[in-house]
Each structure stands twice: as C-alpha cells, then as structure tokens.
Amino acid sequence: MNKESSSYKMILLGVLCGICGLLLAFVNSVTAPIIEKSSMAAEYSNLEAFFPGASFSEIKDYDDPTGLVTGVYEAEGQGMIYKVHSMGYDSEGFTFLIAYNNDGTVAGYTVLEHHETDGLGKRCFEEDYTAEIMKISASEEAPLLSGATLTSTGVHDGIEAARTLFIAKNGGTAPAPAEKTEEEQPEEPVSKALKDEDLSSAGAVCEEKENDGTTVIYACKAKGFNPDNEAEVTVDLSAGTITAFEVTNAADDKDGVGDDAYEADNIARYIGITSDSEVDAVSGATETSKALRAMAQAALAEAGE
Amino acid sequence: MSENKEKKLGFGSQLIIENPVFGLYLGICSTLAISTNINNAIGMGIAVTIVLILSNILVSSVRNITPDDIHIPVYIVIIATLVTIVEMTMQAFTPDLYGALGEFIALIVVNCIILGRAEAYASLNPVGASAKDGLMMGISYTVSLFVMSLIRQILGTGVLSLSNPLTGAEIFAVRLIPESFVLSFMTTQTGAFLTFAVLAAACAAYKNKVTADDKGGK
Numbered sequence: 001m002n003k004e005s006s007s008y009k010m011i012l013l014g015v016l017c018g019i020c021g022l023l024l025a026f027v028n029s030v031t032a033p034i035i036e037k038s039s040m041a042a043e044y045s046n047l048e049a050f051f052p053g054a055s056f057s058e059i060k061d062y063d064d065p066t067g068l069v070t071g072v073y074e075a076e077g078q079g080m081i082y083k084v085h086s087m088g089y090d091s092e093g094f095t096f097l098i099a100y101n102n103d104g105t106v107a108g109y110t111v112l113e114h115h116e117t118d119g120l121g122k123r124c125f126e127e128d129y130t131a132e133i134m135k136i137s138a139s140e141e142a143p144l145l146s147g148a149t150l151t152s153t154g155v156h157d158g159i160e161a162a163r164t165l166f167i168a169k170n171g172g173t174a175p176a177p178a179e180k181t182e183e184e185q186p187e188e189p190v191s192k193a194l195k196d197e198d199l200s201s202a203g204a205v206c207e208e209k210e211n212d213g214t215t216v217i218y219a220c221k222a223k224g225f226n227p228d229n230e231a232e233v234t235v236d237l238s239a240g241t242i243t244a245f246e247v248t249n250a251a252d253d254k255d256g257v258g259d260d261a262y263e264a265d266n267i268a269r270y271i272g273i274t275s276d277s278e279v280d281a282v283s284g285a286t287e288t289s290k291a292l293r294a295m296a297q298a299a300l301a302e303a304g305e
Numbered sequence: 306m307s308e309n310k311e312k313k314l315g316f317g318s319q320l321i322i323e324n325p326v327f328g329l330y331l332g333i334c335s336t337l338a339i340s341t342n343i344n345n346a347i348g349m350g351i352a353v354t355i356v357l358i359l360s361n362i363l364v365s366s367v368r369n370i371t372p373d374d375i376h377i378p379v380y381i382v383i384i385a386t387l388v389t390i391v392e393m394t395m396q397a398f399t400p401d402l403y404g405a406l407g408e409f410i411a412l413i414v415v416n417c418i419i420l421g422r423a424e425a426y427a428s429l430n431p432v433g434a435s436a437k438d439g440l441m442m443g444i445s446y447t448v449s450l451f452v453m454s455l456i457r458q459i460l461g462t463g464v465l466s467l468s469n470p471l472t473g474a475e476i477f478a479v480r481l482i483p484e485s486f487v488l489s490f491m492t493t494q495t496g497a498f499l500t501f502a503v504l505a506a507a508c509a510a511y512k513n514k515v516t517a518d519d520k521g522g523k
Contacts, residue, residue: 003370003372004372008372009372009374009375012370012371012372012375012379013375013378013379013382016367016379016382016383017382020382020383020385020386023386023390024386024389024390024393027389027390027393027394028393030397031393031394031396031397031398032393034397034398035393035396035397035400038397038400039400042400
C-alpha cells in the first residue's frame with residue numbers, strides 16, 4: 001500500500017490507537033485493585049484512630065436526604081463512623097469524620113480537609129471546639145461557635161446528618177425537621193431580648209455626646225474582632241428606642257469577614273429597637289455584630305437610667 | 306560536527322552544554338514546579354527518563370513506516386500511552402511520590418524534552434542510538450532537577466531529607482541550617498526562578514568558555 005495514501009495513514013493510526021488502548025487496559029487491570037486498596041488503607045488508618053484494633057466494613061446502602069454524608073463505616077461491635085462533607089466559609093467546603101460509640105457517645109471528631117480562615121472558622125477544628133463535640137451524645141446537637149458561625153453551622157449540619165443516620169440505624173426515629181428548628185431556637189445566642197444578652201466580652205462603653213432633653217446622642221465604643229469599633233447611637237428618651245445608628249469607626253472592616261455587619265441593610269436592624277427587641281447577628285460577621293449589638297445595648301441602658 | 310564535539314568533550318561537559326533544562330531551556334515548567342525537594346526530583350527524573358527511553362525506542366522503531374504528515378499524532382499517542390502507564394504504575398506502587406508529583410506526571414506528555422528528542426533525534430536515528438540518547442537526556446534532566454532541588458531544599462527548609470518512595474519511610478534527614486536562618490521563599494516560585502536563573506547563567510558561562518577555548522585551539 002502506498003505510504004502517502006490516506007487509507008494507509010488511517011489504518012496506521014487506528015492500529016496504533018488499538019494497540020495503545022489494549023496496553024492501557026492491561027496495565028489498568030493490574031494496577032486498579034492496588035490503587036483502590038491503598039486508598040482504602042489511607043481511609044482505614046483514619047478510622048483506626050477512633051477504634052484501635054477494630055475490624056471495619058464500609059456500609060454502602062444508607063439513606064441520607066441531606067447528601068452531606070459521603071461515607072459510612074462500621075467498626076464491628078464498637079460503633080459507627082461517618083465521613084461528612086459540609087460547607088463552611090470556603091466555597092470548597094470541608095470534610096470531617098464523626099464517630100459514635102454504640103452507646104451513643106461521640107468516639108471522635110477529626111477534620112480531614114478544610115480551607116477555613118485561621119482564627120475564625122478554623123477554630124471549629126481546633127482543640128476547644130473538638131472537646132465540645134466530644135462531650136455531646138447522639139441525642140444532642142453540636143454547639144455553634146461564636147465568630148465562626150458559617151463553619152460551625154456546617155459542622156452542626158454535617159453532624160446532624162450523621163446523627164440522623166446513627167439514630168435510624170439503631171432503630172430510633174430520626175428527629176423531624178420541624179422539631180429540629182424548634183430545638184435550635186434556644187441555642188441561637190441572639191434569639192433573646194437585647195437587654196438580656198450577655199455581650200460583656202465586647203466591653204461596650206457609651207458617653208453622652210449631645211442631649212436636648214428628648215433625644216440623646218451617645219458616642220459608643222466596643223470590641224468586635226478588632227478593638228475600637230465606634231458608633232454614634234441616637235436614642236429617643238420618651239419611647240426608649242434607637243432612632244439613628246451611625247458607625248463612625250468600622251474597625252473590623254476586613255473584606256469578606258466583618259464588613260457585612262456594617263452594610264446599610266444590616267445597620268437598619270438597630271433602628272427603632274428597644275431594649276426588649278431581639279436583634280439577630282449577621283452570619284459570617286458574628287464578632288462584629290456582637291460589638292454593634294453591645295453598643296446598642298449600652299446606649300439603651302444609659303438612656304434608661 | 307556535533308558528533309566530533311561529543312567525542313572531544315567528556316561526559317561531564319556534555320552534560321552541562323547539552324543539558325536540556327539549563328542549556329536548551331526545555332521542560333522548564335515541571336522543573337520549576339516540582340524541584341522543592343530531592344525526593345520529587347529523583348522520582349520525576351526517573352519517570353521522565355523511563356518515558357524518554359521507551360518513547361525514543363518506539364518512535365525510532367516506527368520511523369520508517371510513519372508518513373511525515375501524521376508523525377506528530379503518532380508520537381503523541383505513543384508518548385501519552387507510556388506516560389499513562391507510568392502514571393498508573395506510580396499511583397499503585399509509589400502512592401506518596403504520586404501524591405507529591407500530582408498532575409506533573411500526566412504533564413510529562415507535553416514535556417518538550419520528550420517530544421523534542423522524538424522529533425529531533427529518534428525519528429532520524431536507529432533504535433540503539435535512540436535508546437542511548439533517551440538515557441543521556443533523561444540523566445541530564447534528572448541531574449538538573451536534582452541540583453536545583455538540592456539548592457532549594459537546603460536553603461528553603463534547612464533540612465536535607467530523603468525517603469523511600471515505595472513506603473514513604475524516611476531514609477535520612479539532616480538539618481544543615483538552623484531553623485531561624487532558612488530562606489523559606491526558596492521553596493516558592495520566586496526561589497524556583499532565582500535558582501533556575503543562576504544555574505542557567507552558570508551553564509551559559511561554561512558553554513561560552515568551552516566555545517572560546519575551542520576557537521583558540523583551532
């Protein structure tokens with residue numbers, strides 16, 4: 001056959017691709033089981049940390065409506081381990097393992113991969129918070145962490161998903177979503193009257209700046225993520241309401257973290273409130289919201305005296 | 306002409322002058338990216354050398370049946386197959402090394418050294434000579450990577466360490482520079498470019514000297 005003809009070229013390339021394909025299929029058939037085994041071994045060494053010496057098996061047929069649980073393993077006779085992928089502040093989310101002993105206590109909690117912010121969300125994977133998680137049992141929800149609202153909500157939701165599976169596995173009924181939100185209410189640190197909130201860590205101080213008998217303007221200062229968050233709070237003395245709230249020093253104005261709390265929409269939540277109002281924190285800006293709420297609280301307290 | 310020159314120069318000089326990385330500026334991408342420690346350098350060097358030898362042998366053996374206008378697709382299929390085989394083998398037997406080198410193994414496919422040698426040497430020369438050329442080029446690449454990693458690892462981390470690629474167990478680790486004196490930027494891209502520039506300059510200087518001597522001799 002002529003070497004320069006198109007059919008020769010096609011056949012040559014076709015034969016070459018065929019040979020290469022067969023070769024790859026052969027190598028793949030040899031290496032694929034080894035690769036799978038070694039990736040399983042890496043997974044199991046994480047499990048070993050929770051239940052040393054136990055024999056593990058992967059459970060494939062679990063029903064997780066949230067889609068957060070990505071792996072379920074049983075340590076024979078000892079407990080269950082759930083691998084959870086949940087979303088926090090970082091768009092790629094994070095992966096952690098939560099293990100329950102058969103008696104319902106938490107056997108372990110370890111993060112496998114995360115990209116959360118140092119000093120904020122990352123605290124959800126550090127010692128103090130891990131100790132908190134270790135204390136809860138399968139009948140309790142995971143606590144949220146102030147200053148790491150998004151991340152700890154992710155952890156909380158992930159643990160909820162795992163807990164639901166664990167309860168279902170033990171023949172119990174999974175908590176209905178309605179119950180869950182009810183349960184969550186008292187845990188929210190913000191869902192109570194402003195005057196009853198403990199915002200002492202913000203150390204808010206207010207000084208009277210102007211007083212015309214009916215309204216007073218207070219110059220307030222409080223610590224958020226950074227110290228020296230300052231605002232001028234105008235209080236109507238007869239009604240006991242805040243009529244104006246102006247941030248004069250946005251000390252936490254760091255792009256993407258505290259700055260949400262300073263947005264006009266979020267500042268508006270302080271207008272017209274009394275010391276009996278409930279004010280929500282801005283998610284992702286917990287510490288800064290705390291400083292702002294502490295200043296509102298302090299100004300209202302000053303005006304009430 | 307180049308044949309004569311090769312005979313006249315020793316192996317060492319040839320390694321410097323014909324060095325694919327510092328002499329010909331081929332395969333720089335992977336060199337800059339993975340030369341952070343000598344483990345990676347040796348692993349990558351061996352992987353490239355294997356692919357280079359095999360691709361040179363195969364390209365050389367099909368050189369007479371390959372029409373000119375489809376030679377690039379033929380070479381690419383051969384090289385891609387070899388790289389995929391090496392990649393799967395490494396993932397199975399040296400998982401730690403595979404993790405460290407990551408996608409740079411797959412990128413051996415587009416490593417200019419391999420296609421460059423297939424095109425410039427193996428497609429014109431017999432199988433034996435092509436295999437030898439692949440080995441030489443592979444060694445040059447490995448040595449370049451090794452030298453660069455050695456400098457970057459010592460200056461950047463202060464520790465010289467080597468571990469067994471099969472098990473990930475450490476063979477030795479020596480601290481040469483106290484922790485407070487290390488230049489950690491050497492492990493970043495900046496360090497890569499600086500090290501590369503210095504070595505390439507040294508290589509060029511040596512090349513100039515040898516050429517000048519040659520002319521003087523004649």
